[in-house]
Amino acid sequence: MTLPKREKQAVQPIRILLAEDNPNDAEMARRELSRESIEFHDMIVDGEEEFRRALDDFKPHLVISDYAMPAFDGMRALEITRSRPERIPFIILTGSINEETAVDCLKAGADDYVLKEKIKRLPFAVRDVLAKEQARRDKAQAQEQLRRNEEKFRLIAENSIDCLWQMDMEHRYTYVSPSLPRILGFTPEEFIGTRFSDHAPEQEVTRIGEVARRMLENPQQFPHISIETTMFHKDGSLVPLEVVAKPLFVGDELAMILGSARDISERKQAEAALRENEKRFRELADMLPVVIFETDRQGNIHYANQQASSVFKYPLEDLVTELSIFDMIAPEERDRARDTFAKRLRGEVFGMINYAGLTKSGKRFPMLVRMSPIPADEVVAGFRGIVVDISKEREMLAKLDAIQKRFRILFEFAPDSFFITDLRGRIVEANRQAGKMLQRRQAELIGKSLASRFRLGEEERRQWRKLLTRSNKGLPTEMEEFTLTRPDGSSIVAEISTYPVRIGSKTQILAIARDITAHRQLQTELENHRESLEQLVKTRTRELKKALLDSEANRDRIDTILKSVSDGLIVTDVNKHIILMNTPAEEYLDLRFTECINRKINDVTHHRPLIDLIQLAFDESISVQADVEIVGKTSEAHVLEAAAKPISVKKGKPIGILTTLRDVTRTREIDRLRTEFLSTTAHELRTPLTSIQGFSEILLTRKNLKKADKDKFLSYINRQAVNLAGIISDLLDISRIESGVGFEIRKGPCRLNDIIAGRIELYRLSYRDHRFTTDLQAPDQPVCADKEKIDQIMQNLLSNAVKYSPDGGEVHVNTEIKNDEFRVTIKDRGIGMTRDQVRNIFRKFYRANSSDTAPPGTGLGMSIVKLILDKHGGWIDIDSRPGVGTKVVFAIPIDTNKIDRDPVQGENQP
The missing domain is CATH 3.30.450.20 (PAS domain)
Structure with a gap:
């Protein structure tokens, strides 16, 4: 290990094992090491068994051993140390030793020896030995890393689909990887020593030579090249290649050129096939009876088929160079079209949209337009769509x-x-x-x-x-x-x-x-x-x-x-020819009976599940029923309950099939919403219960909690209990509504300002990150209303304001009397809602944000608020913008005729 310099503090003390029978000598060694600011822990032993145990348990970084001891000696200690798998630096510390003995010690594996009479050299010997050991380990690690890198390169070269190669200064190949035979048919041995000019057409040799010359003359501007070329296969055929080359310099001298070559035959074939497919697509598009177009993000037309020229009466070159999709729409509808275009850029989805089309001569005609985004690098590059002239359909x-x-x-x-x-x-x-x-x-x-x-x-x-x-x-x-x-x-x-x-x-x-x-x-x-x-x-x-x-x-x-019954009706004969179809069936399948009578059903529609259902009823002579999804002429998906029944079975086979189609889209959507509601409700009930259980368990098990912590936990438990009670209340309310019982409204005189102020004070205590301000301008007069239900309205609206203001902020509540109504306004500066979210906010089970990161909720609160206000003869209005916030205004009639001398609800509220 590497010791720090003397003037710096050691990062970690070293462990030194001293094999010494003389305590004074051991203490002298300690003193000298400490004097030189070497931080260490030591262990002193004087016997072989102790020495062995210390090597296992103490795990020393360094061994210092006396050469001669009564029951043990330094050479034996050195032998034991060197017999272990890990290498531990070893220093002989002795009173006297001749030169021959010192050489023997070093040959046996000692790293150094120090005479006790020159004990001051010990710290320097320790530093030197540990530094050499660290250098040895660093060198071993570097050699191992080099070996691994060489092994990795060998594996990459041997397993790469590309051919890796190396050239010398004479531009001769000195190395090629084993993938060369697969690409060009040559073995590496056949290729080494040759040049690129030996394997490429003359024009390619000239072209590549010029590119290579620029790279070698200006390596800073061209550190490497990537270029497509061709080389001869061993069988004489030309192989298209993508070649990457990079020069390596030593000083200003070229040392070698490294590179890779990839066979791009399949890519070239794919590119040719792509060009052919594009040509075929354009030919097919020109034969279609509908307009096909492509635009950029601004709506400028970049492509249109021949039908576009026929419909809009413009030359095709004018359509794709001078006009936008909005020029094809009547002026009074262009603002709507631009708004829809902008929404599609933001990711909103629309089906077929009806516009008034405009020809070059100014003639208007009805048309349907549908567009799909053209993605490019995670953004919308433009739109691809169709236009259908529906003039004849309208007449029909x-x-x-x-x-x-x-x-x-x-x-x-x-x-x-x-x-x-x-x-x-x-x-x-x-x-x-x-x-x-x-x-x-x-x-x-x-x-x-x-x-x-x-x-x-x-x-x-x-x-x-x-x-x-x-x-x-x-x-x-x-x-x-x-x-x-x-x-x-x-x-x-x-x-x-x-x-x-x-x-x-x-x-x-x-x-x-x-x-x-x-x-x-x-x-x-x-x-x-x-x-x-x-x-x-x-x-x-x-x-x-x-x-x-x-x-x-x-x-x-x-x-x-x-044929005019509400359900769709189709009758097919034994040959699956359509012999009867009513109007609903025509609408569902976007067909016309006059156009498909006596034609096979699979020739006029591509709704495979419906065709298979009719075929099954005919083959098995049984009535079958299944849900099928149909996309009709409005481009909206409908779920139809299709039932196919054999007609007059003779000799084991029916003479026809009667198929009915019933639109059950709404029914299936309700089933989906109920399933989603059950899942959401289970999650919303589990969340507050888990929190209540966790914090109550802390209060029960940890008796030494500070009062502030207890109050905080109890406040949190109370908040979650309130949330849980709100969820259960919503569920009970919606259960009564679904069962037909409805709300029970108990009206009586009450002071709404007191009820509202009490509820706001509870929220101030529970949500300290939010600032609640009030402007209760309404006169302090009683209003005929249900106190509990009004409090429930405030609970729901304040809860939404807090939940959808996750970073805190101000929640402002205002009351006033206007037009014989008690009006309440709640404004927040939260995340806000889109127009579509505001339109759907009163739907049961609807949540403006249903993602995994959305605030908790069942999607019932606002529908219950609306029902309560309806029962009071009141109303509610919501104004919201994303990123700005939400303003909710609701009002109920004062209804002074029903206020008597009963105690006024709401007084002395907490």
Whole structure:
């Protein structure tokens, strides 16, 4: 080890083992070492066993041994010391020794010897011996490090995918690594002694030679070079290489050149493939029927396909050199477009956005725009997007709306009575003729049994039950006659036929009733006056045939009506051809039935889970159901509950598949929010409980705590208990709301200033890092309100102000009377919220910051505050900006008419 210089204090005392039988000599050695400011600990032994134990236990840095002792001698001590694995410096201290003996001691391994008559030399010998030992150790470490570095270089050279090489001053290769055969096919032995010019084309030799000359002439400006070149493979082919070279100088003389060579054949192939793919992409993009574009961060267009020129009527070169995406939008919508563009730069996500497009001639047209960011070095370099001209779609929607209205009119004013009932015969929908036949308004029929609207005889009842049974089995019924007694006592004869239909996920019955009373009367008259009225019968028969044709037309209209049910409906045949699709299904899948009728479903949509579900129902002849995620024309993801059911299975296989689609996005979102709420609630309950348990355990186990510490711990326990009580209160409130019980508001006269001041004083005690200021301007008059609920509002709002002001700061509370309302304003200078966060703040379970580092909370507080104020007939408003702070204003009516002489709540509050 290295000793410090005499004028400096030793960093660490050295341990010296003295083998000496004479206490005076030992003391003399100690004195001399101390005189020279050598700090040490020593141990004195005079026997071999003691000496061995001291080497093991004392672990000396240095051994000083007397040459001759009665039971032990220095040479034996030296032999024992040198037999150990670690090397310990050894000095012989003797009264007299001749030159030959001294040489023997040094040959045996002693580092030095000192005569007792020259004891003053001992400190210098100690320093010299320890310095030499440290130098020896440093040299050994350096040699070991050199060996390791050489081993590392060898491993790197042997395992590197690059070829490492070395050139001498004559530019001949003196070393190449083992990876050379893999790159150029030569063995290192074949390559050593050759030059670059022996293995490269002439033009490359000239070019690389010029670059190397500049590097060697100006090494400070060009400390190394990195360049691409080509060299000949052993088989004669050219290999593209990336070469790095660095010269090494000794003084001003070139000693050698070191470098590496990497085979970049695959990279060159990849670059060529990339260029080919880019060319293919641009060709495909030019063939697409939508506009494709790319912009920079300012919105300037750098790329557009041919469709962009067709849609906006600009030459393509003008689009990509002179115009921005905002020039393609009508002037009145450009501010909105720029605002959306800026939000996308900040990372906000939008789907398809509707704008009014603008052509070069000034013509406006509806269009949808969608953009995705182009990332570059963790920033947005620009945007890539599409523009869809939806002019034709808008025209088609208008036509479809007109068609739907026309068919609805036909349904309402049909000459026959149309009923849609459930499987028990209760009316779900009826047209005007149905109400007229039953002598009831249409609204009075809904929910009533069709049979109960008449007085039926026993035979008619059996006939009606038989009809329902057949319909419940999925079978239609033929026209059957019923003699019906209406509420006014009149009787009619009606023909009723039924058809089971699938509307959404339910099977219902379409009943068509025709009043044939007059027809039956005519038949009776025909029986009585056959000869005289034969011509009349023929005429009536023709009318009946026409009525039957009208009935078929009406059934077609009903089919169209069925397509307008709220759930999506798709019917496919055995070949998976679409034969029926209603409007909701068109909206969900962004399809048009007129465009995909009689086409295979997998040819018109790429929603693989839906296609697989229909295929499974067909293959297994079973009803299957699953949730599928669909991105429709609005680019918003919807979760649909898809159910596929075989239709009329014959010979083990269905003749078609009926598929229904129900939007359950909101249901699944509620399930997710409840799961997230349970997780958050468990965490929020555990946090204060853990703190209460920890600090209470300290108070119980550590009896010697100072009063200040006890008060601090008790204050913290109290704060966490208040937090816990608040969480439990929120949970109980929200539980009552969810169960339908709601809040129980107990209004009474109370002084709100006293309640607010009391709550603020509690927060001053609990949150000393924050400064609470008040300006309670409201007159000291009672207000009719629920004292506990108002205090709960203040608890929630002050808690938010403190939690979202993590660095402390001022929280200011103001009260005033305005417009017969008691208004309270709470302002903080915390982190603030965005507009989107403010819009969602009153949603149950919503938290403005739900990250792992966010302040604790269940996301219920503000929704409870809103409900309490609603119960009081009050209101709340929030103004917040990120980085500035938040201002919350709430108000409740004073309601002086309800204030009586009861004790005023809020007085004498703590």
